[in-house]
Amino acid sequence: MIRSCFQAVRTFISHFPVTLCPDAVSHGALIKSTRLQCSGHRSARGLSMSLWPLSANPRDFSLPNASWSAEMQQVYDHYNALCEVKTKDSEEKGPWYKLPSYNRSLKHAAGGVYLSKIIQSKSRLFTRSNKEYGAAFEYVIFMNKQEKKCVCAFQSGHLLEGPPGHVHGGAIATMMDTVTGTLAGYLAGPVMTANLNINYRSPVPLGSVVLLHSALDRIEGKKIFVNGRVTSTDESKLHTEATALFISVNVGHVFGI
């Protein structure tokens, strides 16, 4: 029991924190690539590199690729510039931090009790489960810890169609859950979504680039209240509004142990 708990925690720390608690990322290559991308290099919070059990070079899905439109690249460049270290005399860092994004989450989740080992080994983070560039969820999240908010540039791929020529509402909800949940997890550690309330105001054209904005409303004990909005990149058009409640959980709850 103790050993399986340890294994579960180790796997959780190694994979989930990338989105839920990026401060905890300790992988050397990740830190290195993060430094290259953005000045917001985070401390390892006491975790050692040996905790990383998988590939030495996991793919960061949130880096620019050939499928990105000029608009997507522009938004990325804008926020990435706000991350850069202003190196003159001081090592002043920008307020924004680009989160890396990987496609593995948990290998030893409670669902594994019911699922075959093949399914366990093939499990992937939903939003990063399609490796084809540009086919589904292309996105990058920038976090502003000082202001307790984040922004996500999201380019929808052809697999996300709902109404003809527009993005499926479930795909928008998925992104909303991801972005608001990432913020809640970044600020409060491991969390799960208890409630996600969405108002769809105007359809999102398939293939377009939109921004998802999320900000902390308040924290009450275990409860983290977060809001979210989807807008056009110039923020002139509102597509979606949301509120979300996340509950802080201990690692054992996530694993069902």
Ligand SMILES: CCCCCCCC(=O)SCCNC(=O)CCNC(=O)[C@H](O)C(C)(C)COP(=O)(O)OP(=O)(O)OC[C@H]1O[C@@H](n2cnc3c(N)ncnc32)[C@H](O)[C@@H]1OP(=O)(O)O
């Ligand atoms: C990759 C990065 C993306 C991250 C985002 C993606 C996250 C997800 O999608 S998670 C998957 C979807 N969510 C789930 O499966 C969660 C299923 N639900 C659960 O596991 C539990 O109900 C859980 C963890 C939410 C809460 O359980 P538990 O810790 O026992 O909380 P509990 O003690 O009952 O309630 C705590 C407080 O929250 C409140 N609360 C709990 N659920 C709700 C709810 N749905 N609505 C309103 N309030 C709620 C309770 O009333 C209580 O309030 P108070 O302290 O004032 O009395």
